Amino acid sequence: MRTFNVDLGDRAYPIHIGDGLLDSDHLAGVIRGRQVLVVTNDCIAPLYLDRVLSTLQGFDVATVVLQDGEQYKQIDTLDFIFSEALTKRFSRNATMVALGGGVIGDMVGFAAATYQRGIDFVQIPTTLLSQVDSSVGGKTGVNHRFGKNMIGAFHQPIAVLIDTHVLETLPQKEMSAGMAEVIKYGLLGDQDFLAWIEANIQLLMAKDTETVSIAIERSCQMKAEIVARDEREGGVRALLNLGHTFGHAIEAHLGYGGWLHGEAVGAGMVLAGRLSQAMGMLAESDVTRIVTVCERANLPVRPPNGMTVDDFLTHMAVDKKNIDGRLRFVLMKSLGNAYVEEQVPSDLLNDVLNACCS
Amino acid sequence: MRTFNVDLGDRAYPIHIGDGLLDSDHLAGVIRGRQVLVVTNDCIAPLYLDRVLSTLQGFDVATVVLQDGEQYKQIDTLDFIFSEALTKRFSRNATMVALGGGVIGDMVGFAAATYQRGIDFVQIPTTLLSQVDSSVGGKTGVNHRFGKNMIGAFHQPIAVLIDTHVLETLPQKEMSAGMAEVIKYGLLGDQDFLAWIEANIQLLMAKDTETVSIAIERSCQMKAEIVARDEREGGVRALLNLGHTFGHAIEAHLGYGGWLHGEAVGAGMVLAGRLSQAMGMLAESDVTRIVTVCERANLPVRPPNGMTVDDFLTHMAVDKKNIDGRLRFVLMKSLGNAYVEEQVPSDLLNDVLNACCS
Numbered sequence: 220m221r222t223f224n225v226d227l228g229d230r231a232y233p234i235h236i237g238d239g240l241l242d243s244d245h246l247a248g249v250i251r252g253r254q255v256l257v258v259t260n261d262c263i264a265p266l267y268l269d270r271v272l273s274t275l276q277g278f279d280v281a282t283v284v285l286q287d288g289e290q291y292k293q294i295d296t297l298d299f300i301f302s303e304a305l306t307k308r309f310s311r312n313a314t315m316v317a318l319g320g321g322v323i324g325d326m327v328g329f330a331a332a333t334y335q336r337g338i339d340f341v342q343i344p345t346t347l348l349s350q351v352d353s354s355v356g357g358k359t360g361v362n363h364r365f366g367k368n369m370i371g372a373f374h375q376p377i378a379v380l381i382d383t384h385v386l387e388t389l390p391q392k393e394m395s396a397g398m399a400e401v402i403k404y405g406l407l408g409d410q411d412f413l414a415w416i417e418a419n420i421q422l423l424m425a426k427d428t429e430t431v432s433i434a435i436e437r438s439c440q441m442k443a444e445i446v447a448r449d450e451r452e453g454g455v456r457a458l459l460n461l462g463h464t465f466g467h468a469i470e471a472h473l474g475y476g477g478w479l480h481g482e483a484v485g486a487g488m489v490l491a492g493r494l495s496q497a498m499g500m501l502a503e504s505d506v507t508r509i510v511t512v513c514e515r516a517n518l519p520v521r522p523p524n525g526m527t528v529d530d531f532l533t534h535m536a537v538d539k540k541n542i543d544g545r546l547r548f549v550l551m552k553s554l555g556n557a558y559v560e561e562q563v564p565s566d567l568l569n570d571v572l573n574a575c576c577s
Numbered sequence: 578m579r580t581f582n583v584d585l586g587d588r589a590y591p592i593h594i595g596d597g598l599l600d601s602d603h604l605a606g607v608i609r610g611r612q613v614l615v616v617t618n619d620c621i622a623p624l625y626l627d628r629v630l631s632t633l634q635g636f637d638v639a640t641v642v643l644q645d646g647e648q649y650k651q652i653d654t655l656d657f658i659f660s661e662a663l664t665k666r667f668s669r670n671a672t673m674v675a676l677g678g679g680v681i682g683d684m685v686g687f688a689a690a691t692y693q694r695g696i697d698f699v700q701i702p703t704t705l706l707s708q709v710d711s712s713v714g715g716k717t718g719v720n721h722r723f724g725k726n727m728i729g730a731f732h733q734p735i736a737v738l739i740d741t742h743v744l745e746t747l748p749q750k751e752m753s754a755g756m757a758e759v760i761k762y763g764l765l766g767d768q769d770f771l772a773w774i775e776a777n778i779q780l781l782m783a784k785d786t787e788t789v790s791i792a793i794e795r796s797c798q799m800k801a802e803i804v805a806r807d808e809r810e811g812g813v814r815a816l817l818n819l820g821h822t823f824g825h826a827i828e829a830h831l832g833y834g835g836w837l838h839g840e841a842v843g844a845g846m847v848l849a850g851r852l853s854q855a856m857g858m859l860a861e862s863d864v865t866r867i868v869t870v871c872e873r874a875n876l877p878v879r880p881p882n883g884m885t886v887d888d889f890l891t892h893m894a895v896d897k898k899n900i901d902g903r904l905r906f907v908l909m910k911s912l913g914n915a916y917v918e919e920q921v922p923s924d925l926l927n928d929v930l931n932a933c934c935s
Contacts, residue, residue: 294652305723333691336718336729360694365663371694372730 221436225355225443230375234354234439238428240382241270241343247278249341249378252312254279256304258327259318260287263345266388271318271343281307285323290476292322292362294370300330314339314377320346320393321353321480325371328359332374342379346389347397347431348481351404351438354379356446356459367470381435386426391517396481398423398516399462401434403488404441406509407461410555412437417508420515457559461549462487465522468534472526478519485518490575495550497567498560505554521575528572579794583713583801588733592712592797596786598740599628599701605636607699607736610670612637614662616685617676618645621703624746629676629701639665643681648834650680650720652728658688672697672735678704678751679711679838683729686717690732700737704747705755705789706839709762709796712737714804714817725828739793744784749875754839756781756874757820759792761846762799764867765819768913770795775866778873815917819907820845823880826892830884836877843876848933853908855925856918863912879933886930 220237235245255278259268264284272280283303285291304313317327317340324342331340344350360371386394401423405413415433416423422430442459449456466487469478478486492509495501510520522531535546546568550560578595593603613636617626622642630638641661643649662671675685675698682700689698702708718729744752759781763771773791774781780788800817807814824845827836836844850867853859868878880889893904904926908918 294656298652301721301728302723305721305727329691333687333718333728333730335727336716336731358694360691363659363663365660369663369693370659370691372691373694 234379236381254313257316258283262287321349332372355442395517396479399481399485407557465490471534592737594739612671615674616641620645679707690730713800753875754837757839757843765915823848829892
C-alpha cells in the first residue's frame, strides 16, 4: 500500500492507495465518531456497498443509494442525504463516506460541508478520474441548470481510500477519461512523468495494478503539491485547468450525457497544444506527442462533429474560471511546463479553432 | 460613527455602526469587484432598497426581493439568488449584499458561501437582533424541514454596516427580541454591561440612537471576542447559547410563526437562571434581576402556556448543540459569568421545568 499526506496544515489528510483497501479496516480507523452515513449510487451499491459496510461493524451506520448519473448532481438530490442524516439524528460528529465516482464525491463532499455547517467526510473514489482528480483539492459541489459546479464549497476530506481493485469493474471508456487527467499532469508539470506515461500506456489501459498505482500516486502528488500552494484557487492551481477551458466548452455544447469529462479534456489538451504552437512555443512534434498519447488512451483528439468556432467562443465566455469576462488559457511553454496566458490574440484563437473544428 | 474590527486573521472584517450609514458611500467603498447582487425581502425593499441602490452607481447591480418570513429560510429559496447571479453571469469576484434581518443575512451569507464555492458578501442588518447577533460569527444557513439551521456554512462577511436609523421602522416586538440578545451578553460575560443595560433599558426600548449604538457596539465586541477565540465553535463559543437550549425547545414546540427567536431566548434565559439557582450558584435576587430586566424589555419570562416538561425534554434532545445526545446547558456561576455544564442532574432539570411550566 502507498500512503502520502496532502499537506494543508490543520486540514491535512492521508491518501491511501492499494489493492483491496475496500475490505480493510482503514475506513474504520479514520472515522472519529460513531455515526457514519455511507452514500453511493445504484451502479456501485450492488458491487461494493456490502463490502464497505462489513468493515463498519460496531458503528451506527446509515446508507443512501442515489441514482447514478451527472443529471442527478443537483441541489435537490442533496436532500436525500440531509433527510437521512437528520432522521437518524446524526450529530456534528458524524462522518459521511462517499463511495463512487466524481459525482458522488462532489455531492457527498458538499453535503458534508454544509450538514450542520460542516462535518467529516471520507472519499472512496471508484473511478480512475475521481481517484486522480477529485480525491485531492477539496472541491465539492453540484450543478445548477445555468452552469456546472456553480454551487459548492471547499471542504477537505479527512482521508481518501483508493482501492485499485475496483478499476476491474470500470468501463474502458471511463478508464480513458481518467487517463486524460493523468496525461494532463505530465503535460502541465512533469516531462519525465509524461515520458513514463507514453512508455506505459498499454499497461495502464490494461489496468495493470502496479502500473496504475504508480500513475495514481504521481498524479495525486502533483495535484496535492499544487493545491497545497494555492488552496482556494487564486494562482498556480489554475494550471490544473490545462485542457479544461476548451473541454468545458465541449461539455457545455454537448450537454449532459455527451462526452465524458475526461474525453472533453482530451480534445481540450490537444487544442491547448495547438494554441501553444500557434503562440510560438510548442513544435509540431510536441503537438504530435500530445495527439498520440491521447489516441493511445482512446481519447478524442478533435472537437465533436458539428461544433463550431462560435460554439466554443460562446461557451468559453461563461466559464467561471474567467475573471470578469476575460478569457484565460492554460498553455505550455514546453511539454511539462504549463502557465496561465491571459493575452491570447483573438485572431490566433480563431485560427486554431477554425483549423480544428470540422 | 463607531468602527471596530472582528479579528479573524485573513478573514478579519470591520463593523461600522452609525446613524445614516445606509445613504453613505461605505458600501461602495468595501466592494472589491464591479458586480453586486443586493438581496432583501418584500418588507424591507419598499423602505430601504432604493436608498442602498443609489449608493451603488457605477456598479453592475442586480437585485433579488424575497418573501419575508422564517418559513422561506430554506434551500429552495436560495435558487432565486443563484439564478439571478447566474443569469447575470456574475463571477467569483461578485459581491452579495444582505439587506434585512437575520433570515436574509443567514440565507444570503449561505448563498455567498456556496456560489461558485464562495464569494464576498456584505451584511446590512436591519433588525436589532441581527445587528447584535448575526453580524458577528460567520454562521450562515437555512432551515430543513427536520430541523432549524441544519444546512449551512461558516462564511465571514467582508464588512457589516449597521445603520441605527433603520430601527425607527422596526416593530417594538422585534426591538424586544433584539434586546434579549443584548441582555444575554451582559449575563454571560459582563456584569458592568448588565448593570448599564438595567440603568438604560428605557432609553434602549425608546430607540435612543446614541444609547442603542453603545449597546450594539458592546454586544458585537463581546461576540467578536468570543468568536475570535473559537471561530468554528468547539469551546467558549458555546457561551453564546445562554438561554438558547431552552429557547430552541420553545421555538420548536411553537413552530414557525410562534414566538420570535429573541422572545424564546428571553424565557430561556430565565430558565437558565433558575437552573443555575437550583444548582446552587445564583441567588433568588439574581434570578429576580434577570426576570425584571427581561420584563422591562417586554420579553416573556416563562414558557408558553401549555408547554410541558416532556415537550422541553423531547425538543432539547434533538438540538444540534448536543454532542452525541448529551444535554449541555449554559449556566451562570454568577451574573456576568457563564460556563457550559454537561452534568445537570435530571431531577434538578425536571424540578426547574416543573416549577416554570404552567
